[in-house]
Amino acid sequence: MTITFVVNQVRKESAGYTTTALAYEAHKRGHTVYYAGVGDLVYQADGRIGAHCRKVPDREFRSLHTFLEAVVETEKELTSSKNWDVLWLRNDPAADMEKRPWAQDAGVLFGQLASQQGVLVLNSPDGLIKASNKMYLQYFPESVRPQSVITRNMADVEAFYRAQNHRIILKPLKGSGGKNVFLVDKKDDKNRKQIVEAICRDGFAIAQEYLPAAKKGDIRLFLMDGEPIIKDGKVAAIQRVQQAGEIRSNIHQGAKAKRATMNKEMQAIIDTVGPLLRQDGMFLVGLDIVGDKLMEINVFSPGGLIHASEFHGVDFMEDVITAVEKKVGDVTRND
Template identity: 85%
Template sequence: MTITFVVNQVRKELAGYTTTALALEAHRRGHTVYYAGVGDLVYLSDGRVGAHSRKVPDREFRSRHTFLEAVVAEEKQLTNSKDWDVIWLRNDPAADLEKRPWAQDAGVLFGQLAQQQGILVLNNPDGLIKASNKMYLQYFPESVRPQTIITRNMADVEAFYRDQHHRIILKPLKGSGGKNVFLIDKKDDKNRKQIVEAICRDGFAIAQEYLPAAKKGDIRLFLMDGEPLLKEGKVAAIKRVQQVGEIRSNIHQGAKAKKAAMNTEMTRIVASVGPLLRQDGIFLAGLDIVGDKLMEINVFSPGGLIHASEFQRVDFMDEVISAIEKKVADNR
């Protein structure tokens, strides 16, 4: 099969990204693999979707580092949907929020057209539009998510803050990677208004109840087609433990990854959210779970699959690409 990975900018990809590992696995299995940045996408005069893509060279690679170096060194070539079997939208719109706002929606918009042309688009662009911000969480049962308000009104935040005994989490409705996430308590009385105003400059703010279990970190659990991603009976999940004095559990914010296993709380959450993810065409998702609550659903470019593979000593990338191969075969 021919698979094109759409990322924010090819030159800014890293060897430690899950996308790199997935693309390398597809290449190792003999597939034709292209990389394209969001800005490389194009609508052609014949009505097809295309991209100025970098093709992975036809040779073996010893590591993800040498693989990515070879990709970046390649000259771009124009390809189009006539030659593609799969487009995988692995770009993070939130990363383009400030400096490249034009790029935020480009991937899903081109993806919708490509889907109409018979291309398998992952994740389903219609589902990605629905899940493009943290409001998507409110579509799921109240029993598995924290108490939440979404607002741009300071009085709403103040009332929620009092109801939550003067301790809440504040973050932007659109965002990723733990950026602008704050724990607000009585120590922040003087700065609370300023923090809300700063978040609301770019849109809506989310205020959530603070979960004491967050002190122990969170779990990133991968779902594939609405079910836990498994290989040899082992689950693709990692525990992320934040640094001392830090509330964010994101790996690139300094959190440490550890081995994780399924528990009853995670099983209950999967049962509640999996069917809708599958219905919305979210092929691969990362659930962020604190205690018995689902904090976020990552649908664009969830990371951490390399860590999960290392801890469990199995190759989850193999399982993912195998599932895509089956989808392509069924699509023909």
């Protein structure tokens, strides 16, 4: 099959990214693999979606590092959706919010047209539009998510703050990577208004109940078509433990990752959210879980699958690409 990965900018990819490992696994299996940045997408005169892509060279590589180096050094070539089997949207719109606002929605908009042209688009671009910010969490039952208020009104935040015994989490509705996430309690009384104003410069703020279990970090759990990825009895999940004095569990914010195993709280959340994720075409997602609550659903480019593979001593990338191959095979048979 021919699979095109769309990322924010190819030159800013890393060998440690899940996207790199997925592309490498597809290449090792003999598939044609392309990389394209969001800015490389194009609507062509013949009505087809295309992209100025970097093709993975047809040779073996010693590591993810040499693989990605070869991709970056490759010259771009214009390709067409008529030659693509899969278009995988792995760009993070939130990463382009400040400096490249034009790039935020480009992936899903081009992806919608590519889907109409017979390309298998992952995750579903229609589903991604629905899940393009943290409001998506509110589609799921209250039993699995923390109490929240989404607003731009300071009075709403103040009322929720008092109702939550003067201890809440504040963060932007649209964002990723732990940026502008704050734990607010009584010691922040003088700064609370400024924090809300800073968040609301870029949109809406989420005020969320503080979960004491967050002191132990969170679990990043990967689901594929609404089900956990399990290989040799091991689940694709990691526990992320924040640094001392830090509330954010994002690895690139200094959190440490370690092995995680399935528990009954995780299974209950999967049983609750899995059907809607599958219905919305969310092929590969990362759930961020604290205790028995789902804090976030990462639908664009969830990372950490490499860490999960390393900790458990299995290659979860193999199962993901196998599932993509099956999807392409099913499409071909239906045609």
